[in-house]
Amino acid sequence: MAYHFVLPSSSGGEFDSAAHLPLVLYFYPKDHTAGCTTEGLEFNALLPEFATLGYTVAGISRDSVKTHQNFCAKQGFAFELLSDADETVCRLFDVIKLKKLYGKESYGIERSTFVLDAQGQIAGEWRKVKAAGHAQQVLDFVKELAK
Template sequence: MSYHFTLPSSNGGVFDSAAHLPLVVYFYPKDNTPGCTTEGLDFNARLPEFQALGYTVVGISRDSVKTHQNFCTKQGFQFELLSDADETVCKLFDVIKLKKLYGKEHLGIERSTFVLNAQGEIVHEWRKVKVADHAQEVLETLRAEAV
């Protein structure tokens, strides 16, 4: 199955996944929160290495384009953040899950990462991601394939 999507981007345009394959897509809960900031900074620090392997990296959350733009500027991200306010792409990748926060249940994004090949097919996926060392793990997986 090919996963094709278009979403508004932090760069002010519309991101078309088909034009950026192969692609590393990471879903995260919310801009400007500690775990999401750390994850974004880790992907940003390794961005040249992902690009050297031919991959584009994007982050997706339900935050607005304006919030994404502020987050990118504040953190110096060199990749695009995509706004999925209506959860269309989140549902396509099945990352909306029932979560508990302070004893209350709500639907939210389960931190997940997917690698799409040149045909837009998922070739790797990580669900229930722990932020520590995750970007490095994705990079090492892609490096191992490049050999």
């Protein structure tokens, strides 16, 4: 199955996934939180290497475009963050999961990453990701694909 979507972006425009293939797409729970900041900074640091291999990197959460813009500005992210407020793309990739925090249950984004190939097919996926070190793991995978 080829994955295609269009979402509002931190750049102020619309992000059409088909125009950015191959694509590293990471889903994260919330802007301005410790784990999400770590993950974003690590992807940002490796952005030139992903670009050299021909890959676009984009992050997705349910936060608004305005919140994404503030997060990008504060952290200096050079990639786009996409707003999936109605969870359409999150559900397409099945990353909305029941979570427990301090004894309370709620639905939220399970930190996950997908590598989409030039045809929009999933070439690699990671679920229940630990933020620290994950971007390097994805880059290593993409390098192997390029061989």
